Amino acid sequence: MENNVYKVYEDEIQLLEEEIKLLAEKYDNLKQESTFYSDEEILTSIKLLQKEFQGKSKGERLSSLKAQLESLEREISFLMKFTGIHFTSHSKKTLEKNENRTVQKHRLSGNCHSLPFQLEFQLLETQNKENVSTVITDFNVIMESGEYSDLSKFVSSTEKHGSLLLFFRSLSSYAEWYEHRRCTFLHFKAKYPDIVALPEGQLGDYIILRNPKLPGFELMIVWKIHIDEEGRITPVLDLLTKVPEQVLERKMAPFENAPTCFRSMLLLFGIETAIENLIKVAGLEKSIPALLTRGSNLKSSFN
Amino acid sequence: MSLRPPQNLSGGVPWPPGVPLLPLILLDGGLWAAPCPPAPPQNVLGGVSWPPRVPQTPPTTLWGASPSQAILCAPDPHIPITGGLQAAPCPPDPHIPPHSPPNPWMCTPTPKFGGPRPGPQARVLAYLERLEAQGRESARKQEEEEQQEQKLAELKAKVQELRAWRDKLRAKLELQQKGLLEKDSFKMDAEHPSAWAVLEWKIQILRDLLQLFYLTGINGKLTRRGVCFCITTAFEGTYLQSYYLDVLTRPEVRIQCHSVPIFIPLEQIARKHLQTDMRRFLVVLFDHLNAYDGRRYQVDQLQEHFSGRLEGTLQRNSLCNLVVFRYNVSGDSGSFLFSAKLFYSDLCCSLPTEAIVSCMPNAPAELAEMAAAHSEMFRRLALHKAFASFSKAEETQDQAPINPPGSPQ
Numbered sequence: 001m002e003n004n005v006y007k008v009y010e011d012e013i014q015l016l017e018e019e020i021k022l023l024a025e026k027y028d029n030l031k032q033e034s035t036f037y038s039d040e041e042i043l044t045s046i047k048l049l050q051k052e053f054q055g056k057s058k059g060e061r062l063s064s065l066k067a068q069l070e071s072l073e074r075e076i077s078f079l080m081k082f083t084g085i086h087f088t089s090h091s092k093k094t095l096e097k098n099e100n101r102t103v104q105k106h107r108l109s110g111n112c113h114s115l116p117f118q119l120e121f122q123l124l125e126t127q128n129k130e131n132v133s134t135v136i137t138d139f140n141v142i143m144e145s146g147e148y149s150d151l152s153k154f155v156s157s158t159e160k161h162g163s164l165l166l167f168f169r170s171l172s173s174y175a176e177w178y179e180h181r182r183c184t185f186l187h188f189k190a191k192y193p194d195i196v197a198l199p200e201g202q203l204g205d206y207i208i209l210r211n212p213k214l215p216g217f218e219l220m221i222v223w224k225i226h227i228d229e230e231g232r233i234t235p236v237l238d239l240l241t242k243v244p245e246q247v248l249e250r251k252m253a254p255f256e257n258a259p260t261c262f263r264s265m266l267l268l269f270g271i272e273t274a275i276e277n278l279i280k281v282a283g284l285e286k287s288i289p290a291l292l293t294r295g296s297n298l299k300s301s302f303n
Numbered sequence: 304m305s306l307r308p309p310q311n312l313s314g315g316v317p318w319p320p321g322v323p324l325l326p327l328i329l330l331d332g333g334l335w336a337a338p339c340p341p342a343p344p345q346n347v348l349g350g351v352s353w354p355p356r357v358p359q360t361p362p363t364t365l366w367g368a369s370p371s372q373a374i375l376c377a378p379d380p381h382i383p384i385t386g387g388l389q390a391a392p393c394p395p396d397p398h399i400p401p402h403s404p405p406n407p408w409m410c411t412p413t414p415k416f417g418g419p420r421p422g423p424q425a426r427v428l429a430y431l432e433r434l435e436a437q438g439r440e441s442a443r444k445q446e447e448e449e450q451q452e453q454k455l456a457e458l459k460a461k462v463q464e465l466r467a468w469r470d471k472l473r474a475k476l477e478l479q480q481k482g483l484l485e486k487d488s489f490k491m492d493a494e495h496p497s498a499w500a501v502l503e504w505k506i507q508i509l510r511d512l513l514q515l516f517y518l519t520g521i522n523g524k525l526t527r528r529g530v531c532f533c534i535t536t537a538f539e540g541t542y543l544q545s546y547y548l549d550v551l552t553r554p555e556v557r558i559q560c561h562s563v564p565i566f567i568p569l570e571q572i573a574r575k576h577l578q579t580d581m582r583r584f585l586v587v588l589f590d591h592l593n594a595y596d597g598r599r600y601q602v603d604q605l606q607e608h609f610s611g612r613l614e615g616t617l618q619r620n621s622l623c624n625l626v627v628f629r630y631n632v633s634g635d636s637g638s639f640l641f642s643a644k645l646f647y648s649d650l651c652c653s654l655p656t657e658a659i660v661s662c663m664p665n666a667p668a669e670l671a672e673m674a675a676a677h678s679e680m681f682r683r684l685a686l687h688k689a690f691a692s693f694s695k696a697e698e699t700q701d702q703a704p705i706n707p708p709g710s711p712q
Contacts, residue, residue, distance in 0.1 A: 162540025
């Protein structure tokens, strides 16, 4: 009987303690989430503390905090460099929190290699028995997809399914290809400045090859990066030709075949070698049509 | 004065039969005997042994009352004597509460007896002993009660304290949510604690940022001799598993230990990429793990949500890239059994490259058509989603028979 009397109070104490724990966490979260300090303020604080606690007992606490700060910064910078995903700003807000369920709303912006992104999502964490299940809902992406039109379909598919992880993985790989294309274009522009032109700049998806001796003759290499709804990435390259009429009159057939030849060369040698070979051919002083049809060391691969 | 035995007041010992009636009164659950002949039980206080020929005079020194008195008064006037007892020795007042205030006098050791005593005297002694035990018992109870009360008071106080604390927190939170608790007031606490708070705030921000990498699938922690990578897998918005790889970078790049399942071709992937491009290595490994977990998740979901439709057990290999099962389909002319075989030739893919759905050889043409439609669905949709869509199609078919069976939603 007496135990029951205690139990009423003990139960209430337990409930109160749980409530207080949650409230305190909520308070700390809100405090954390609603505050912002600039890097300058953080530096000032460190300096202030250093001055105050030089050689004193609290100096230990300061150096431990500083060490923590440095190690965290080191880890983050390593991860950002390694994954190519840079977060420039992040804010979160706890929408719901109780013993076994937490809902947080995150806002995140950053860039993946050179592609900027802005995201918003809700993170639902549920504690069941031993493990925590994590589910993403309400996923929204803001990207300037006008420039990356093939990306927008993929992005809306990830938004629909809450596939935050797939978004990051595929965006990484897309951005890596994007970066690779940019570097390749720049490399050839630097190596063959007279032949290679980048009409849309280094971020464009094509280059034009010209022969200074042959005005009007142009080869256009288009390099698209295709991404499907499942996030699989395939680079698609093609060759377009622009040939002056007098050249066309003389040799018609080889130019019709050139794109096919370029495609087989891609398969055989890979992107860089195929482009380089094409540039070399385009830059030759002799008549290109002639080279394309006979006498070229590339002939075998063209057929 | 006719005295009857107390009616088992303290609830413990029954009146022993054959024991001479003694002018005894129970007070406060204990024994306060009237020192009447033949044997005045004055030894309740202990210390003095029971003399067989004790002078008939009661131990007034101890009790502070004359033997002629029917009731002995408590020597300590502060110890209250329960009302009804003073009036008459018997019968005992029924109003005496079973648990009255404590009587410190009753906590006494058992008196030592010189040896076994024959006759009624012995029985009296036994009776007294029992009463004494009763007294001790009740004293113990009282002490317990006191402790209980004390504990109760402590508990009550704690509840009050916690309630006050909670209310304070609630009020603070309310202010905070209204945005009234500004950064400044937080800074105002004291000059230096705020500098600490700034540092701690920053550490928390960095921790949250690190946590985000977990959501991107590839995460890592610098170790003394390399990096411990963590690969996380997910199916759509649901996170599934984490795998760890402890990679040493010095003196040469090498995998120290890992939690990747044995049937994932880790060695092959490592041979191809580990030395040349660590990122590539992790991305390829991620693709394998994510596709494997994705396939497994779909099968699990199918078994969890559509077990009613499945016939027999679903079979799959360890890589989960070959899945075979049979399921029920309801058509116009009743229920039929389809068997499906899904094969995933691309190990980095969680949709089958091949989906063979077959029905009974003598099935109507309509069913063969449906099987072909299902096969197409399995190649395009996640397994459990394809099933959800079949069920939906069947429902709409029931409602409006115009819809072709197995039509995509």
